[in-house]
Amino acid sequence: MSSYNNNNVRLNAARRVAVFGGTHGNEMSGVTLVNLWMKNSAEIQRKGVATKPFITNPKAVEKCSRYVDTDLNRAFTAENLSAPSGEDLPYEVQRAQEINKMFGPKGSPDAYDVIFDLHNTTSNMGSTLILESSKDHFNLQMMNYIKKALAPASCLVLLNEHPLLKYSTSRSVAKHPVGLEVGPQPQGVLRSNIFDSMRVIIKHALDFIELFNEGVEFPPCTVEVFRVLERVDYPRDANGNIIAMVHPNLQDCDWEPLNPGDPMFQTFDGKTIHYQGPGTVYPTFINEAAYYEKQQAFVTTKRETLVACAVKKA
Ligand SMILES: CC(=O)N[C@@H](CC(=O)O)C(=O)O
Numbered sequence: 001m002s003s004y005n006n007n008n009v010r011l012n013a014a015r016r017v018a019v020f021g022g023t024h025g026n027e028m029s030g031v032t033l034v035n036l037w038m039k040n041s042a043e044i045q046r047k048g049v050a051t052k053p054f055i056t057n058p059k060a061v062e063k064c065s066r067y068v069d070t071d072l073n074r075a076f077t078a079e080n081l082s083a084p085s086g087e088d089l090p091y092e093v094q095r096a097q098e099i100n101k102m103f104g105p106k107g108s109p110d111a112y113d114v115i116f117d118l119h120n121t122t123s124n125m126g127s128t129l130i131l132e133s134s135k136d137h138f139n140l141q142m143m144n145y146i147k148k149a150l151a152p153a154s155c156l157v158l159l160n161e162h163p164l165l166k167y168s169t170s171r172s173v174a175k176h177p178v179g180l181e182v183g184p185q186p187q188g189v190l191r192s193n194i195f196d197s198m199r200v201i202i203k204h205a206l207d208f209i210e211l212f213n214e215g216v217e218f219p220p221c222t223v224e225v226f227r228v229l230e231r232v233d234y235p236r237d238a239n240g241n242i243i244a245m246v247h248p249n250l251q252d253c254d255w256e257p258l259n260p261g262d263p264m265f266q267t268f269d270g271k272t273i274h275y276q277g278p279g280t281v282y283p284t285f286i287n288e289a290a291y292y293e294k295q296q297a298f299v300t301t302k303r304e305t306l307v308a309c310a311v312k313k314a
């Protein structure tokens, strides 16, 4: 039956996989895990897959800062990747071009199959996998596999397909880009619980790829995701200075429903600013340190259930 065929996706084996750390040089779990795996990669190798651990922004890691000239995780635009190379380009743009040569070219058949990019957040998000497409059935099946393997611990999926808020990530070079964001952890700090959570998710993800390459068929399933809706900035004065903080009722409440009329910000003189949207949203990246410069106090999401087709190696 044709409907059966339509719902049954056959894909090439995922033979080339990379694990990126240090896309942001002050997010220490990924930096530390990748450095560990560069010394001995046994833990991330699987039958029928070559996994390459890679530090994407070594200068930022050296300085323990998010970036040197510009955010590497916004730098993989068509414009940057095709710019005439040279010393005068911002460091991260040069680096994006190098990474695109090694792991891409982005959008081409030669690109790596899967790139996991390891991040930490100062927000209380727990373990979050980040997807860039609702139509990538391989990745959706991987999300389902990881969630099941991890239970009763949980791992949520953030889907950023927003036409304006989507950005050009390091992992976007791969055919199947996967972000892994684990928090809360301060910038420049290592916390063992966060480190362990990140490590075990990568373990399950690589197990999935091994099974897929061995020819295991993954039956149709559904995956709950949180789709990025809107960026919410801090209230500011005419000079652009922040005049309020995340309200104590919202602080640390990532993924919990925010309803119209709920407290959202607290001004320095103690006034409450309420959420005014049309309906319930699920905020996340609440009070992320790196997002002050991006004029973002949090992002709103809506819950959605996606259907993943069966996938099997061609
Ligand atoms: C806190 C942080 O760096 N978050 C990542 C999320 C992602 O990888 O999509 C970023 O803004 O690039």
Ligand SMILES: [Zn+2]
Residues within 6 Å of the ligand: 023, 024, 027, 118, 119, 120
């Ligand atoms: Zn990051």
